[in-house]
Amino acid sequence: MAKIDEIQKRLLEEVADLHDVPEGAYNLRANGQTAGRNTTANIDITSKDDGTGIDIHIKPGTKHESVHIPVVLSESGLTEVVYNDFYIGDDADVVIVAGCGISNCGQQDSRHDGIHRFYLGKNSKVKYVEKHYGEGDGNGKRIMNPGTEVYLEENSYMEMEMVQIKGVDSTNRNTKAELSAGAKLVIQERLMTHGAQEAVSGFVVNLNGDDSSANVISRAVARDDSRQTFLAEINGNSRCAGHSECDAIIMDHANISAIPKITANNTDAALIHEAAIGKIAGDQIIKLMTLGLSEAEAEAQIVNGFLK
Amino acid sequence: MAKIDEIQKRLLEEVADLHDVPEGAYNLRANGQTAGRNTTANIDITSKDDGTGIDIHIKPGTKHESVHIPVVLSESGLTEVVYNDFYIGDDADVVIVAGCGISNCGQQDSRHDGIHRFYLGKNSKVKYVEKHYGEGDGNGKRIMNPGTEVYLEENSYMEMEMVQIKGVDSTNRNTKAELSAGAKLVIQERLMTHGAQEAVSGFVVNLNGDDSSANVISRAVARDDSRQTFLAEINGNSRCAGHSECDAIIMDHANISAIPKITANNTDAALIHEAAIGKIAGDQIIKLMTLGLSEAEAEAQIVNGFLK
Numbered sequence: 001m002a003k004i005d006e007i008q009k010r011l012l013e014e015v016a017d018l019h020d021v022p023e024g025a026y027n028l029r030a031n032g033q034t035a036g037r038n039t040t041a042n043i044d045i046t047s048k049d050d051g052t053g054i055d056i057h058i059k060p061g062t063k064h065e066s067v068h069i070p071v072v073l074s075e076s077g078l079t080e081v082v083y084n085d086f087y088i089g090d091d092a093d094v095v096i097v098a099g100c101g102i103s104n105c106g107q108q109d110s111r112h113d114g115i116h117r118f119y120l121g122k123n124s125k126v127k128y129v130e131k132h133y134g135e136g137d138g139n140g141k142r143i144m145n146p147g148t149e150v151y152l153e154e155n156s157y158m159e160m161e162m163v164q165i166k167g168v169d170s171t172n173r174n175t176k177a178e179l180s181a182g183a184k185l186v187i188q189e190r191l192m193t194h195g196a197q198e199a200v201s202g203f204v205v206n207l208n209g210d211d212s213s214a215n216v217i218s219r220a221v222a223r224d225d226s227r228q229t230f231l232a233e234i235n236g237n238s239r240c241a242g243h244s245e246c247d248a249i250i251m252d253h254a255n256i257s258a259i260p261k262i263t264a265n266n267t268d269a270a271l272i273h274e275a276a277i278g279k280i281a282g283d284q285i286i287k288l289m290t291l292g293l294s295e296a297e298a299e300a301q302i303v304n305g306f307l308k
Numbered sequence: 309m310a311k312i313d314e315i316q317k318r319l320l321e322e323v324a325d326l327h328d329v330p331e332g333a334y335n336l337r338a339n340g341q342t343a344g345r346n347t348t349a350n351i352d353i354t355s356k357d358d359g360t361g362i363d364i365h366i367k368p369g370t371k372h373e374s375v376h377i378p379v380v381l382s383e384s385g386l387t388e389v390v391y392n393d394f395y396i397g398d399d400a401d402v403v404i405v406a407g408c409g410i411s412n413c414g415q416q417d418s419r420h421d422g423i424h425r426f427y428l429g430k431n432s433k434v435k436y437v438e439k440h441y442g443e444g445d446g447n448g449k450r451i452m453n454p455g456t457e458v459y460l461e462e463n464s465y466m467e468m469e470m471v472q473i474k475g476v477d478s479t480n481r482n483t484k485a486e487l488s489a490g491a492k493l494v495i496q497e498r499l500m501t502h503g504a505q506e507a508v509s510g511f512v513v514n515l516n517g518d519d520s521s522a523n524v525i526s527r528a529v530a531r532d533d534s535r536q537t538f539l540a541e542i543n544g545n546s547r548c549a550g551h552s553e554c555d556a557i558i559m560d561h562a563n564i565s566a567i568p569k570i571t572a573n574n575t576d577a578a579l580i581h582e583a584a585i586g587k588i589a590g591d592q593i594i595k596l597m598t599l600g601l602s603e604a605e606a607e608a609q610i611v612n613g614f615l616k
Binding site for chain 1: 556579587
C-alpha cells in the first residue's frame, strides 16, 4: 500500500478491517491527499473538478463488487470537508465500505466532515458500512461530522451499518433518506461515547412512495461524563411502514436524550417508535461475576454484547 | 341549580356528568361569572383577591371528599383566562372534577384558558378528571388552552384523566409535573379531533426525587382534516422510572405527529417510550361488518372502544 505510514495502517485496520490493499475498487485518502485508487470495469472513481471529493459511478447490473473509500488523518490540526457522491446503476448489488480514522497526538483539533450522497437506481441493492475511530494522547480534539443523504428509487434497498465505537471527541451525525415506491431502508447504528465526548445523531426518513419502508435501529452506550442525543424523524407520506428504535445504556455520570418523531401524513402510513434508556441490570452483572469476572469485566462484556 | 339555563345544564352533563348540584364542595362558573359555590368543613373555596380565579384549600387528612369546578360558556365571543390553585393537605385522599363546555352558536370565537395548579402534600392522593366539550353551529370557534401544573411532595400520588372528545376547534394543552421522592403520577389522555380541528398536547414531567415514577398514556383519534401533535418529555433526574405511550388512530385526511423525548440525567433513571400511529385494521372492520354493522358503524364502534 503506497504512501501510507504505520499509524495510518493501524487506522485502516480499525475503520475498514484492511490489512492490505482491498480487493476491487478503492480510494484511499490520507492527510487530505489521495494515497491510492483502483477502479474496475464496472466501478469508476473520479476526482471532482473542483477538488472537493470524488464521484463513484457503478454501472447498472454490477453484482457482488465492492468499493472501499477509507480516510485516515494522522496529522494534528488538519480540517477537511469532503463530498463523495455515489451513483448506483439499476439492478446493481454492491458493498460500499467507508470509514474515518483520526490519530491526533498533537495540540490542535483534527476534523473530518464527510458528506456522502447515494443515488440508488431502480431495483439496486447496497450494503453500506461506515466506521469511525479516533486515537491519540494529544490535547487536540478528534472531530467527525458525517452527513449522509440517501435517495432510493423504486424497489431499491439499502442497508446501512454505522459504527462509532471509540475515540471521537465530538460528532454531529446527520442522515437523511428519501424513499420512492417499494424502496426499503435498514439502518443499524452503534454508538459508544466515553470521557467528555459529545455525540448528536439525527435521522430524517421520508417515506414518499407506496409500500416503502424503513427500520432505524440505534444502540448506544454512554460512559463517564459523555453526552448523547438521538433524534429520529420518520415521515409517512404514503402507504408505508416505518419503525424506529433506540436502546441506550447509561453508565457513570453520562447523559442521554432520545427524541424520536413520527408523523403520519397519509392515512395508510403505519409508524412505530420505541425507546428505552437504562443502566445495565444488576442481576446481569452478578451472573457474570459468579462466573469469575470482576465487576468491570462483567460490564465490559455486557456492553460489547449489546453493541455487537 | 341556580342561575343557569338549559344549554348550560346540557354542557354540565357533558363535562361533569352532573344532572343536579354536585355532592360536596363545588364552584360553578357560567359565562365568566360564579353561578354557584359550596364549601365543606374540610374543603374551602375562595375567590382570588384580584378576581382571576379561585383558591381551593383541602385540609390535611381529608378523605373521600370531592370538589367539582365545572365551567360553561354559552355566550358567543367570550374570552377568559382563569387561574385555579389547589392546595391539598398531607394525607388527604380526594377526587377533583374539572371540565369546560362551550356552546357557540354565534359568529365570534369563544375561548376559555384554564390554568390549574395542584400542590399535593406528603402522602396525599388525588384523582383528577377533566373533560372538554364543544358544540354549536355558528362560525365562531370554540377554543380551549388548558395549562396544568402539578407539584407532588414526598410519596404523594396523582391520577389524571384528561378527555377531549368532541367539538373543540383549537386546543393547546400543556401539562407540567414536578415529582419529589416516592411520588407517583399517572396520566391518561384521550383526544379525538374532527373537521378542521387542531390539537397540540404537551407534557413535561420531571422525576426529581428517588423512587418517583410517571406513566403518561395518550390515546388519540384524528378524523376528517384534523391535525394533532403529541409532545411528551420525561426527564429522569434521580433513581426513577418513567414510561410514556402514545397510540393514535388516523382516519380520512387527518395528520398526526408524536414527538416524545426521554432524557436520563441520572444513571439510575429507567425511561421508556412507545408510540404507534396507524389506521384501523381492515380485518377488525370486516369482523364487525359480518355481525351486521355498516362500515361507518363498525369504525365508530372501534373508535369508541379505543377511547373508552
